[in-house]
Amino acid sequence: MAMAQEIKPYGALPSKAQVAWNDLEYYMFIHFGPNTFTNKEWGHGDEDPKVFNPTHVDARQWARTAKLAGMKGIVLTAKHHDGFCLWPSKYSTHTVRESAWKDGKGDILKELSTACKEYGLKFGVYLSPWDRNHPEYGTATYNQVFANTLTEVLSNYGPVFEQWFDGANGGNIKQPYDWNLFHSVVYKHQPNAVIFSDVGPGCRWVGNENGIAGTTNWSTLNVKGFSPGAGGPPAKSLNEGNEDGEQWIPAECDVSIRPGWFYSPDTDDKVKSVSNLLDIYYGSVGRNGNLILNVPVDRDGVIHPNDSTRLMELRKVLDASFKNNLAKKAVVTATNTRTNNTAVKVAHLNDGTNTTYWAASDAANNSVITLTYKKPVTFNRVVLQEYIALGQRVKNFSVEILEKGQMKEIANETTIGHKRILRLPDYTTTQVRINILDAKAAPVISEVQLYKAPGVMAAPEIQWAVNGRVFLACASADPEVHYTLDGTEPTRQSPRYNKVIIKETTQHGDHSKGVYAPPADATVIELPLGGVVKAKAFLKDGSSSETVTRNLGVAPSGWKVVAVDGEAVPADHPVNKLLDDDKRTVYVTADKPATKYPHELQVDMGKALTLKGFTYTPPAGESATGVVYGYEFYTSTDGQHWGTPVAKGQFANIKNNPIKQSVPFKPTEARYFRFVAVAPANENDTRAGIADLGVIAR
Template sequence: MTVSRRLFVTAAVTTAVAASSSSLALAAPGPAGTAAAAAPEPPYRIPISSKDSPDEVVAKASQVRPTERQIAWQRLEQTAFLHFGVNTFTGLEWGTGDEDPDVFQPSGLDTDQWARALRDGGFKLAILTVKHHDGFVLYPSRYTRHSVVSSSWRNGKGDVLRSFADSLRRYGIKVGVYISPADENQYLHGVYANGSARSPRTIPTPVEGDDRSGAAAVRSFTLDATDYGAHMLNQLYEVLTEYGPVDEVWFDGAQGRIPPEKVETYDWDSWYAVIRALAPNATVAVRGPDVRWVGNEGGLARENEWSVVPVKDSGNGSIDYALKYDAPDQGSRDALADARAVAQYVQWWPAECDVSIRPGWFHHEDEQPKSVEQLTDIWFRSVGRNSVLLLNIPPDRRGLLPDADVARLREFRERIGRELPEDLARDARARGDGRRPSYAVDGDPDTAWACPAPSRGTLTVDLGRAREVDRIRLGEDIRRGQQLEHAVIEARVTEGAGWSVVTGVDTVGASRVLTLATPVRAREWRLRVTGARGAVRLAEFGLYRSRV
């Protein structure tokens, strides 16, 4: 979020640890046992060192593969954020932690309205700010009174998270939660940044009158944490065990607005361990092992966005960018060579592009949503550049998405539909070297044309008759990594004549959309791979004529 990330020193992101200094127990009440071994992950992270030559680092990068979680997340393409809480009613972007909870009074909360608008806007997953930096919690937690239970709204019986999760599932949308690592309220209560040491903590920590006590199904964890780290673990436990399946857990790295000599060293390893145990299919972003922040809050990826990037250790199960978080190049051959002195790994770490539909992250009456043209430009520069778009749409004081925003989401989806209507290449006649060229045009992301060699391969598509094309969509089979480093796209604009270069591309990854300033009319089109790290598997070669 705008305020949060501008105020922490680095945009560090993290990697999960299957086994760490935290001992993890998954057991019924009683003596802690040992967690069952998880299924082995693919090589999503491979060690490198300064002793590796540039070519050796590139060779290692070519062997990195995404996890199933990461593949599923990248295929979402477009996700939503909903910033909602006490800030909605105070007008702040970063709360103070001492707000009167009774200020939270959504007069007409309708999460079904949110879900319908998101579905109609083409979103497949949405993330709710369950807790922002102020510490106010949108569900009745056992571990704080700074929550909906202390508001007279619905007589203290309200539960926004419950309503949100139920509505999203009703409309076929995946559920994500954001729980801020920073907590101004817990700082005021002497828990956050109190200097406590990490020590083994039992999670969930029993509380007086705990309704879970004695429940045979309660699983216990023993994890290393500070006082505040344990507070976060207990809230994660509540959210991940009482609200149905969670598909994404979203953290940032914000520190509270505390004196410079005060700092809370987050227990990332323990937090990730409990997420992996309770929500094994959930993506952890963007301060997490699965997804990284793109480096800006304008929703814009780099022209060439690599999913494999160099990273370095930063403690407590966390990793950080080896290069500057907003460096113009994170994963090219030059970037990998430059990072060797400081990086410990190359990792599959795809980019998420976050941006708000309005200037602020929370709703403000005097702000208006972005235009369709602005949102479309953002889509092409995020989804069209091997990234996932995370668009924030903040509910207003009524607890509704504003009419203007709802209309804009629908218009946005319709506009993208006109930008990329019928795929003219779908099931067209395809030929080429390598294996199974028809797989590039069959519409199945799990099948792909396999190039014959790392740095060459030619795929030709015959549309049957001359057609105008001004949008080209490409996608690699990322289960085999991200390999393409350069390709040329050509068309035979005059039947029987030679090939004319239409455009070129340096990176593809999961999704790359190229726009042609002037439509090109041709029957035959071809793609020539001229540079790659490993043999390219192309799962998509789509040709479109926009109707804008």
């Protein structure tokens, strides 16, 4: 009798809790606290707790929204860096107990954990070890204070599926965190909780706050010598994992549905588009990661309708995209199938569940899975899943289709892991092959799925030239775009934009980026002093895109940078590129021993304006240099007398979330302004980087 061919596990393996966590795939992050009411991303801990006073907290609405969006859980910022606790902690005097909400008798954690149970959602908590309010922070006793705080939450509001930590340790006081102590508290009270940080141990930060994992993404990570926060692994390792890494620490992709993490009324019109959210979904869940999408609660205590509406629009598209698994209709065959193992069946490849699997024999690190149809099928999505309980194995695979009697390759990719989703153009064929070209050990595949996803109406893009002229672009073919300039919702009766630029798309659906020159006969929209533009695309079948809004500042026509770090510069100096409203062009100050921080730039706007704010766009990307953290902003009528700064502070979280910053200040008359970079986001930076500077006028 032949011996059973048992499958030997390969490499670092997930725990049962990690396997269950990966199956969740998509859940909600909620940032809520004093910052919601102060328009700050990182509060300083000195705010009056009475500022926290939502008019009508409805945690059931949060849970209901998450459930209807197709999410499987909610992680709440129970305590952010400001130290404010959303429950009446006995280890702090900066809590809801001291707030004006419910006369100090409320408990956000209790309300949300109860609501999650009602709606069948997992409940998770974020507790920042950084505490800018607690008097013991920075002392030898603080770690035990934080451990006590953890115990309080984890023993009273469970079960908790995820404990979210970051390594933030900023400000003037540094605290050596006792991570072993913190982890032991979590596992004592919530043994099945998955712990998030830069180095896990349950799941890892993906290395950016855009929600996008690497096209190669291993669930294993090398952690020796690394720690959460500034001591974390390189961004490339976080984004892609490490092949044959020491521990199973899969990627979690965090991103906010709007700019910033906490609610601000200034971002109500900046909720991400459906097409943008789809790019994020395919770049996270579709690349072996979990997606945690932040949806901040507003000052009323509910999820804003702009956010909830967008979530429902996304759910509708995702449901339609993955409604009909075409692989179930196929005859499936595979080469090198393992024998004498009753758990291994080819039929498991298209049975619609990832709890069963097919496996190749030990001698075969490559195999071919073929789906054959009697009649042609049309598809544009391929979904593959490995049986991760036995390890992540596939290193390289390709997809082929039968076309005109020959096999044609349509995709060639690297890793699979928990789930890999390929976005492809429409293909019609009677045969699809999945070629496992290379694997660390015998491939163990749980699912092969094919889908025909519907097309999505692309939203228009509002582009702005230096001279104040606005023009519109769109990635959908033959769009009819209407716009408004008075803040109202565009309809078919609104002014129509003539000669919309048709933007190209890649085969994976990503919109090409860049600034386009408008046709000579395009509609002329002149907004030299800025304003609000809203645009919406309509098709003849009655469908339409979501509305896109852009708040424009003063056009920098005629502006010039007159001095950098106290030295005059000519009009053709490269520094003037930072006034072009194009974030791709970046100016970085000189790297000389005598010109370290602070750095400053003086700008002449050519005429006097009443200013009420400024904007700073940092450099972005892996090679970004000189992202500014601390700033001062001065104005002058003559370029000689500057007085005290009209605005000063820090761009909170700008290192991890390098997006355009808008800073309001009291209206002031000025022709000149001076931007001073006081401190860098990266401690070792000596230079200041600026992609764009602008002002907001009254």
